[in-house]
Amino acid sequence: MIPTDRMAAVDANAAALGVPRKQLMESSGNAVAREVRAVADPGATVALVCGRGNNGGDALVAARFLTEYAVRVHLLGRPETIRTDIARENWAALENAAVPRETVTDSRDLDLNAPDGDDPDVVVDAMLGSGISGGLREPERTAAAAINASDATVIAVDVPSGIDADTGDPTGGPGGVAVDADRVVTFHDETPGLAALDAAVTVADIGIPAAAERYTGPGDLLGLDRDPDSHKGDNGEVLVVGGGPYTGAPTLSALAALRAGADLARVACPESIADAVQGFSPNLIVRPLPGDRVGSSHADRVASLAAENDVVVLGPGLGDGDGTREFVREFLTAYEGRAVVDADALRVVPEADTDADLICTPHQGELVGMGGETAPEPDERAELVREFAADLGHVLLVKGAVDVVADADGVRLNRTGNPGMTVGGTGDVLAGTVGALAAVADPFRAAAVGAYVVGRAGDAAADANGAGLVATDLPDRLPEAMRNE
Numbered sequence: 001m002i003p004t005d006r007m008a009a010v011d012a013n014a015a016a017l018g019v020p021r022k023q024l025m026e027s028s029g030n031a032v033a034r035e036v037r038a039v040a041d042p043g044a045t046v047a048l049v050c051g052r053g054n055n056g057g058d059a060l061v062a063a064r065f066l067t068e069y070a071v072r073v074h075l076l077g078r079p080e081t082i083r084t085d086i087a088r089e090n091w092a093a094l095e096n097a098a099v100p101r102e103t104v105t106d107s108r109d110l111d112l113n114a115p116d117g118d119d120p121d122v123v124v125d126a127m128l129g130s131g132i133s134g135g136l137r138e139p140e141r142t143a144a145a146a147i148n149a150s151d152a153t154v155i156a157v158d159v160p161s162g163i164d165a166d167t168g169d170p171t172g173g174p175g176g177v178a179v180d181a182d183r184v185v186t187f188h189d190e191t192p193g194l195a196a197l198d199a200a201v202t203v204a205d206i207g208i209p210a211a212a213e214r215y216t217g218p219g220d221l222l223g224l225d226r227d228p229d230s231h232k233g234d235n236g237e238v239l240v241v242g243g244g245p246y247t248g249a250p251t252l253s254a255l256a257a258l259r260a261g262a263d264l265a266r267v268a269c270p271e272s273i274a275d276a277v278q279g280f281s282p283n284l285i286v287r288p289l290p291g292d293r294v295g296s297s298h299a300d301r302v303a304s305l306a307a308e309n310d311v312v313v314l315g316p317g318l319g320d321g322d323g324t325r326e327f328v329r330e331f332l333t334a335y336e337g338r339a340v341v342d343a344d345a346l347r348v349v350p351e352a353d354t355d356a357d358l359i360c361t362p363h364q365g366e367l368v369g370m371g372g373e374t375a376p377e378p379d380e381r382a383e384l385v386r387e388f389a390a391d392l393g394h395v396l397l398v399k400g401a402v403d404v405v406a407d408a409d410g411v412r413l414n415r416t417g418n419p420g421m422t423v424g425g426t427g428d429v430l431a432g433t434v435g436a437l438a439a440v441a442d443p444f445r446a447a448a449v450g451a452y453v454v455g456r457a458g459d460a461a462a463d464a465n466g467a468g469l470v471a472t473d474l475p476d477r478l479p480e481a482m483r484n485e
């Protein structure tokens, strides 16, 4: 089962892998034609009712595959108003091939009958699919009533028009108008709502590469755009807790969080390094903690700072003193929010008793230090990481030439990035980036997208600086890396 928004991401990832939407539409249309053949013999009459989006486009393709049937294509609206290039191209192909078709501008005029006046044997509902919002409007609304009044076998493309593919409920609310389909032919994977319908569902493989789902890609960035009406704070406030033996690490995390879209980045660090951190950038808000190491005496203060933020990034540059471990343990025991845990804070996680939602970002050595297992081959490693994530009850992002993101339910692999990124500090950039993303997306997605965009930023930095890239090259390249194109 795959929710509609995830399907859109997979679709865009497939395009990036070289399988564009038009090719998928060809396979979808072919699958619709196969479904028609399964219910009606050659010579039967088939009415295809097409909307002007890609759902309609699927049926325009199907019409080309149904040469042995008496096909009639009904387009709801004028051809010039078809909304996508690929659907328009498929309409043009029908026109060129003189396939029987008509445009219906007023759906009260929609006549599904065959030329002899008989009911068609099959009606294909391709008015609206996953692009629907709200209840059916005209002309689709009246057309849906005409389809439901017919005695034909009704085959819906992707989802019955007027039904929410994720819930199975009418998009117009209880009692809303929707097509009552006998059969549904859907693509790649079933959306959760289809199981609730009283219709036979066929899931057609349309040739989306498995890698489009398993690997991160540009589709994973869809839906992360900032709401134009948002106010300061709506896009995330991130608290980085770190520093002591190191100054650059918490600074890099905080700067990356800002470049990844956070509205505010605060750094809680020992006062011994507070001026140095502030000196890196006036964009940072520094909260000094007494002394030169973070220790358990700071747990209450950090807990109250954490409460003012959406996400905590715990660990960059903290070091591994005894008092530091105690601090991490105490903090995690009390904290119930979201946190990215990195570096020396990681080894405390397996023994911590916490209700927090954690995203742990170990490299493979740190993973082993936490009690996890690794393997050289990515798929085998992915399964080991998934099992360990399930044991921990947290999201894991294990860094490597291929990054593995896992929780109890799933795995995503990431292959952006390059060997130049083994330089110090890139992990701090990643932790801050994931922190910013975790303020606006669920933890698994934040980890997957974070790995993807930091790798992309690293690839851009390597283009400019080769193997001489340094971690400070990365944050400024994040905005470009997060652009979905």
Ligand SMILES: NC(=O)C1=CN([C@@H]2O[C@H](COP(=O)(O)OP(=O)(O)OC[C@H]3O[C@@H](n4cnc5c(N)ncnc54)[C@H](O)[C@@H]3O)[C@@H](O)[C@H]2O)[C@@H](O)CC1
Residues within 6 Å of the ligand: 007, 008, 011, 021, 024, 025, 028, 051, 052, 053, 054, 055, 056, 057, 058, 083, 084, 127, 128, 129, 130, 131, 132, 133, 134, 135, 136, 137, 138, 140, 157, 158, 159, 187, 206
């Ligand atoms: N991987 C994929 O995502 C694939 C999708 N395909 C097809 O593409 C479909 C999605 O295409 P689109 O995104 O173009 O969306 P639709 O074809 O569902 O149509 C969306 C358009 O309908 C209009 N609309 C929205 N809500 C409406 C309402 N309540 N009443 C009347 N009109 C309304 C809007 O103007 C919108 O642009 C899928 O359902 C599937 O059939 C396939 O072609 C191949 C692969």
Ligand SMILES: [K+]
Residues within 6 Å of the ligand: 055, 125, 126, 127, 128, 129, 156, 157, 158, 159, 160, 161
């Ligand atoms: K449909």
